[in-house]
Amino acid sequence: MTDPNPNEGGGAETGSDPQAAIDARGERRREALDDRITELSAGDEQEGIPFVGAGPGDPGLLTVTGRRLLEGADLVVHAGSLVNSEVLDAYCADADLVNSIGKDLEELVPLMCDAYEGGEAVVRLHSGDPAVYGAALEQMDALEHEGVPAYFVPGVTSAFAASATLRTQLTLNEVANHVAFTRPRGKTLSEEADHVSDFVGMGDVTTCIYLGTHAVRETMERLLEDGHDPEIPVAVVYHASWPDEDVLVGTIGTIADRVEEAGYRASALVIVGEAVTGAGYERSYLYGDWANRGSDADGRAGSD
Incomplete structure (x- = not known):
């Protein structure tokens, strides 16, 4: 089953209450898969607000896609001191920066919605990978309930x-x-x-x-x-x-x-x-004799 309209807000029923939005999106997931699951993959360019993993700290460990999105952003909502300031300095020079620390969903969601609906390129920047202890999905659910699509861009976890x-x-x-x-x-x-x-x-x-x-x-x-x-x-x-x-x-x-x-x-x-310590491990089978089965002594594939 697929969700016929994954971005349908349903705001008339629940207003802009983030918890109500989270509950509503959860119910929709139980009923049907989002169409985008089968239509898009993690590396595809997508519409909406990307939730980008900033990586563990070093700016060089940011993904290529993450860098491209940050460099093209008008607004970057970032995870404060959890994101190395060198990442912001290197890739967000032309963007307005908003520190999300201390802000709740009731403040963050309208901020991102208003900017996106106003035509700005918005990036939500999490530390590491947003899928690991990132509390990202609740923000994405609240955004999508308001009609603003969102998606993950993986990062390198610590x-x-x-x-x-x-x-x-x-x-x-x-x-x-x-x-x-x-x-x-x-x-x-x-x-x-x-x-x-x-x-x-x-x-x-x-x-x-x-x-x-x-x-x-x-x-x-x-x-x-x-x-x-x-x-x-x-x-x-x-x-x-x-x-x-x-x-x-x-x-x-x-x-x-x-x-x-x-x-x-x-x-x-x-x-x-x-x-x-990396001590005491056994040699893997990957580069052992079993990997060469079916090959002759010169390393060429043997015939039947």
């Missing part, structure tokens, strides 16, 4: 920049077969919904903890209370790819002290698991 800095992979054969993106319990995550310990307990999972710098000690203490090996490697990468990037490497038993000594309370990505 876990990928952190693994590049650590010169390792998040997945390694026989060491880390899975990756979990998660966050610790807090105001927006209940104790029952906190699965950090579950992921670590699986043994072959690289656990990437977002939005948890302030809770490193509490998280590590819970892991120890749950019986996890205190020697499991942990890395904390502060401001991955920014000029002031810092890397702290330790274990479940030691990393909290190092983070507190450094004074970090935010803006760091925590990685737990053997992939942190």
